[in-house]
Amino acid sequence: NSFKTVIEEEESPTDVHIRLASIIASRFDLDCFFSYEVNDVKKSMSVAHACDHELICNQRIMDDCSLCRAKRTGHYIFSLQYPNICKFFPHRESHEHFCIPMIAGGRVIGVMQFLLPKNSSKEAIRCFEDQVEHAWRFIREATPVIEAKRFAAALRETTLKDPMTDLYNRRFL
Secondary structure (H helix, E strand, O other), X not given: OHHHHHHHOOOOHHHHHHHHXXXXXXXXXXXXXXXXXXXXXXXEEXXXXXXXXXXXXXXXXXXXXXXXXXXXXXXXXXXXXXXXXXXXXXXXXXXXXXXXXXXXXXXXXXXXXXXXXXXXXXXXXXXXXXXHHHHHHHHHHHHHHHHHHHHXXXXXXXXXXXXXXXXXXXOOO
């Protein structure tokens, strides 16, 4: 509850993603994870948080989010459970991945992706699964807050711009 109270006071969805990433990094033994935001209008995804920019998901998925299995199905994706489940994951030679869709209002608004080095020990895999399960609780708490912040920003934007010309109006001044 205290985490939700803190993130509700953040200014933007990006700030909520940053706060969520800092909590996951500090409380859990998960050092390689990414947070992606879905843009339904452009049908694309953007990186909200990255632990390592070289390990970001495939650019094709970023440009067309319908290629992301977690986004498309709304189900978590775990490559250890089902090898090669995501045909667009670019780092399958070096990493396993666990992707969690962030669902609000029946829509996927983002995806959290956790990476685990390939050939990790059974103990490391078990610990990874436990840590992701605990992090999932924070993700579930943050998802509706992110959606509310995105909705508020969109509403604020529509009140300041003319819908036909996309120019700023009198309220903006």
